[in-house]
Amino acid sequence: MTSLYRNTSYLMSITERPPVMFVRGAGSYLYDEAGLAYLDWMQGWAVNCLGHAPDIVVAALARQASTLITASPAFHNLPAIELATLLTRHSALDQVFLCNTGAEANEGAIKLARKWGQLHKNGAFEVISFDKAFHGRTIAMMSASGKPGWDTYFPPQVPGFPKAQLNDLDSVKALIGPQTVAIMLEPIQGEGGVNPASLAFMRGLRALCDEHKLLLILDEIQTGCGRTGTLFAYEQYGIEPDIMTLGKGLGGGVPIAALLAKQHCSVFQPGDQGGTFAGNPLTAAVGTAVLNALLAPGFLENVELRGQQLHDGLSQISHDLALGEVRGAGLLLALELGAHIGPQVVDAARRNGLLLNAPRPHSLRFMPALNSTEREIRDGLRLLRQTLEHVLCGQATAQV
The missing domain is CATH 3.90.1150.10 (Aspartate Aminotransferase, domain 1)
Known part of the structure; x- marks a missing residue:
């Protein structure tokens, strides 16, 4: 060099x-x-998640790169369908949007929740998030995050993200109002210092969402894909999210992320969401290979x-x-x-x-x-x- x-x-x-x-x-x-x-x-x-340069990722990249790297999100491709099928079969969610980064997946989750609020909750748009949370580095996701000092980096912040305290259900209840559409959190706050949501708190959030007709959004970008010992961290709480985001380990080193939703809140219509590289066959093929490795006996x-x-x-x-x-x-x-x-x-x-x-x-x-x-x-x-x-x-x- x-x-x-x-x-x-x-x-x-x-x-x-x-x-x-x-x-x-x-x-x-x-x-x-x-x-x-x-x-x-x-x-x-x-x-x-499989270490540096794992053979299955190298092989999947080589195989797919020699066949089809990308066509366009305007067309179907088999690797994207295969990965989406695997993700839904092994989770409690029903539909998938494949994208590139965790921040992009979280942006999509907020868009999906707000679209659902327009259709089913009189235009409600606020998403309760948490102090010390980390959801990405776009302007909106910095606003959704609760990382100290971020509110002064690139003002003004995007409105609509009131902050509660992790493991304090009363702090969440105090923020619920007519404009609330969802509650969003990481099962374990990684960037915040590895702060786990308690079992009682997570179950309490699920009950609150059911009571007030809110969506529960779980950011599993760091906790998902086997990191906590189960394929997804929510499995350890005995609850199911309405929306879930994945990233990081999903590609085993290759940039790919996913937004998953249950059928009842999967309300995107053509034109609502997209992305030049969304669901490209190259990274989708890698995601499938990684997920199969995680699911191996x-x-x-x-x-x-x-x-x-x-x-x-x-x-x-x-x-x-x-x-x-x-x-x-x-x-x-x-x-x-x-x-x-x-x-x-x-x-x-x-x-x-x-x-x-x-x-x-x-x-x-x-x-x-x-x-x-x-x-x-x-x-x-x-x-x-x-x-x-x-x-x-x-x-x-x-x-x-």
């Missing part, structure tokens, strides 16, 4: 990036230019086992080092650090060969590949312990 292509100033500055340059990925590992391996417990923020059981192994290991580390709570489900977990040292831990872990994410300065988020092995989880816990001991020792020395 010549020096001409090492000048990062040509890229817009949208995030702080470390100096390391990754050139290859395989399974649970990323490799830099020097050939050093890093155990990746970010996996593209839960995107690479024993796959989700391994997610549960590795999730329990990771949870137990994190709990032991927390106990030994006097840290905080371990929370989440499956292979979407967080560890409270008890101090704002998250960025320091992430930096030290990378230097130690482990890639982590700190969604909040006081917590770490863990999103390993869903097909991680027992040994890989054990190795990651060892590297994490070493890193935390090093950082905490430095903190203690600095205070002396």
Whole structure:
């Protein structure tokens, strides 16, 4: 690679990036230019559900790329129909709109809810969302999100998204009015710090929606596609959403997302929704391959086992080092650090060969590949312990 292509100033500055340059990925590992391996417990923020460059994704891309990459959303294609069929057969939803990103799927969910409100609820349009929620980076989805400070980024915000508090049913009830059409939330707030909705709260929301004729929208972009140990997180609550969005893991590293709805609220008509690359056969073929892998016998059981192994290991580390709570489900977990040292831990872990994410300065988020092995989880816990001991020792020395 010549020096001409090492000048990062040509890229817009949208995030702080470390100096390391990754050139290859395989399974649970990323490799830099020097050939050093890093155990990746970010996996593209839960995107690479089968790890880096999985054979089934490579094969699906090659096979479909040699046949039909895209035709137009104006025509049917077989991979899109196959993926939509799989998604509906294995969920409680009835129809699917395939798109490209989670934010796009969530935008579609809001549009669908508002269209339903026009038809069945006197034009109601407000969607109750939650403090610390994250639904994407479009203007509307930033308004729907409850990430601190986002209301000042690109004002004015899009109206119609009053904020309640997660696991506080009374805060939701207080916001329901004649303009309310839906309630939207993540079963586990990923970017907010891996904050799970409680069983009682989720069931309470379903009851509220039924009582007030509202739609329940579940953003399963991060929790869906096996991440929490079941194909979809809603299955663990014993309830069904009216609308659900998927993304991230659905493509195993390839950009694809989906908006799913029950028949009674699937009210789009021609012209209401679309997108140049919506439902293109290339990514739909990959989505089908990934979903079939997740549905293979024993796959989700391994997610549960590795999730329990990771949870137990994190709990032991927390106990030994006097840290905080371990929370989440499956292979979407967080560890409270008890101090704002998250960025320091992430930096030290990378230097130690482990890639982590700190969604909040006081917590770490863990999103390993869903097909991680027992040994890989054990190795990651060892590297994490070493890193935390090093950082905490430095903190203690600095205070002396």
